[in-house]
Amino acid sequence: MRTNHLLTKTLFVALVAVATACGSKSNSQQNDEKSAQTATEENWIQLFNGEDLNDWQVKFTGYELGENFNNTFRVEDGLLRVRYDEWDEWGGQFGHLFYKDEFSHYRLRVEYRFVDDQVAGGPGWAFRNNGLMLHGQPAETMEVDQDFPVSVEVQLLGGDGTDERSTMNVCTPGTNIVLDGVLLEDHCITSDSETYYGDQWVTVEVEVRGGEVWRHFVEGEEVMSYEQPQLDQRDQYYEKLLPEDGNKILSKGTISIQAESHPTDFRKIELLVIEE
Template identity: 55%
Template sequence: MKKTWLILPAILGIALFFQFTFKKEQPTWTDLFNGKDLKDWTPKIRTHELGVNFANTFRVEDGLLKVRYDGYEQFDQQYGHLFYKTPYSYYLLSIEYRFVGEQCPGGEGWALRNSGAMLHCQDPKTMLKDQDFPISIEAQFLGGNGKDKRSTCNLCTPGTNVVMGDSLFTPHCINSISETYHGDQWVKANFIVLGDTEVHHLVGKDTVISYYQPQIGGGNVSPFDPSIKVDGKKINSGYISLQSESHPIDFRRVALVDLSSIKDDPRKLAERVQTLLK
């Protein structure tokens, strides 16, 4: 009897060790949007101070994170971004969105059914009050206009450049190979972000664009603090933000898996991402 009680704690200890190790190596989904409120999110809207949610642009209603402009007389280039509190480096991000309603008066033509998720953003505390976009990599969301082909999960580069093929890609935007999604249908976008090495945009399980070595550079962000925009500097991590660019949009899921614990094991990374996307 005494021997049994001596052995049991050892067995339990070994089981707990393997359980802890297994869990540590198995990153899980974290819901960045809780479906109830904007806890852990901070707005930065052009011409307004950090934290000011002008005209209740970002709100939660019916379990959805909504971007709305019913408090605007004119959009007046008041581009907005809603920042999550934590910066990330290696991760899988999943966002479900839909475009709804009519564009805000004064919104630019190119902003019709246009929004996005900004990846590897600069710290919002370092943005100037009148700065239009954060230095970041933009995963551009486009909704169909009912007639033209408009791919989504495109790439835009406010204050950044990336490598595509063997060359530095310096134009501002490039379209993905996705289908066009007309109307108010929900779209599931996934993003595999691996530090300063590679980024992949997916619609569902389908990769629609890939690029490498994200770095600071180029234009399409103004004004900015020159001590923050150091051209040529690789971007290894950053904040995630959701855009307001004048067209109403809903988000029903924003979730992330932090992959940093397995970032040095390419096989585990590939297997884990493949499992999560099933």
């Protein structure tokens, strides 16, 4: 009887251990499933699908909407590429590629790199230079000879091999911003990012909250913030774009990327709508 009692006790302990292990595994699985569900619930919109530019519109200075001058914007090997191999030289034809929809409150995540040589005759400031033009005017409202859409530009820059050259700066074609409570009328304000040399991929993100606070991130680190993006009343397109209610604060708009004379690759352009 004593032997049977010991066997029974041993079996009971073993069953409890197995049950505990199974319970722990179940909890772990539940946590994994919860994390996966959270990731799924973050419904990132792939603005660039890796296959074509069907959801985008092209506009070049001096050309009608829809004309992809010299086949500059293209999709190759799953990348959205800005290329100048079919150009003889730069002639001031700034290009912009507009996504089809407008957005207000969102996070925009982009992976980019600069490659190859700048097209002959390209402006010095445009070396390894591109940009995310946000809260921009609709492509259809741009004039034929207009260089840049009125927008807030999140500027992408690569190093020149010599000087420090931050990326994720802010520039303001036809607009102004408020920084630390002060309305700034400077065209570009630099961020606190490091310089990225060579052809490496860089991951950046912008958190846009309508006409309120905007935040810039490089490789997960915040590098600048500002607020109240607004139309600049000194700009030639101010009256044309000012809404009927006279509110010059920009609370939504288009998203576009640039072609400013230096070859650029994009392998991800994705957006997550956030609560207002």
